[in-house]
Amino acid sequence: MTPRAAVCLAAIVALASCDDMRDQPKDKPYAQAAVGPGPVPGGVAEFGRAPAPPPPVTLALLQRGQQRFHIDCTPCHGELGDGDGMVVQRGFPRPPSYHTDRLRNAPIQHFYDVITDGYGAMYSFAARVQPADRWAIAAYIRALQRSQDATVADLTDAERRSLP
Numbered sequence: 001m002t003p004r005a006a007v008c009l010a011a012i013v014a015l016a017s018c019d020d021m022r023d024q025p026k027d028k029p030y031a032q033a034a035v036g037p038g039p040v041p042g043g044v045a046e047f048g049r050a051p052a053p054p055p056p057v058t059l060a061l062l063q064r065g066q067q068r069f070h071i072d073c074t075p076c077h078g079e080l081g082d083g084d085g086m087v088v089q090r091g092f093p094r095p096p097s098y099h100t101d102r103l104r105n106a107p108i109q110h111f112y113d114v115i116t117d118g119y120g121a122m123y124s125f126a127a128r129v130q131p132a133d134r135w136a137i138a139a140y141i142r143a144l145q146r147s148q149d150a151t152v153a154d155l156t157d158a159e160r161r162s163l164p
């Protein structure tokens, strides 16, 4: 046998020994996954439930909220929060628009709580969105609501003069 043939034979034997991936021992990570709102997995329970006071509203907080909102919420709620996200266009139940009197008048805590606990068909984000980010998202939702509900009377004189 030439050295090259010996190497080939060794390779074939080695490959043959890693035969069937189905027989490998493996974990079943989704075996007990709950469908819909459920308890937060053990390790992150504290992270999920620890109460956190609302931070002062700053531009940085709103920018953080905007970024997290785009990641976690726009798929269903849409960029404007009108409930027209891509997942909804593909058949998921449609969330209410944020631009209703009920949600405009809801206390900021309500948005924090919905993110923590879920709401009806919407599952909890407690394991995915940190408490500080829940406040950031809630503040950004307020800004979104304002963006669709401002009147000319809310503008300064200079801003009013710059209107077309």
Ligand code: HEC
Binding pocket: 069, 072, 073, 074, 075, 076, 077, 087, 092, 093, 094, 095, 096, 110, 111, 114, 115, 119, 120, 121, 122, 123, 125, 129, 137
């Ligand atoms: C997979 C789709 C989906 C995602 C992602 C999602 N939601 Fe929802 N959301 C819903 C649905 C559906 C409802 C309406 C639930 C119902 O009334 O049964 C809802 C309702 C709400 C409500 C209204 C509650 C009320 O009082 O009527 C708020 C506020 C809200 N979501 C905030 C958020 C925020 C903030 C995020 C991102 C962290 C988010 N949602 C991510 C689907 C989603």
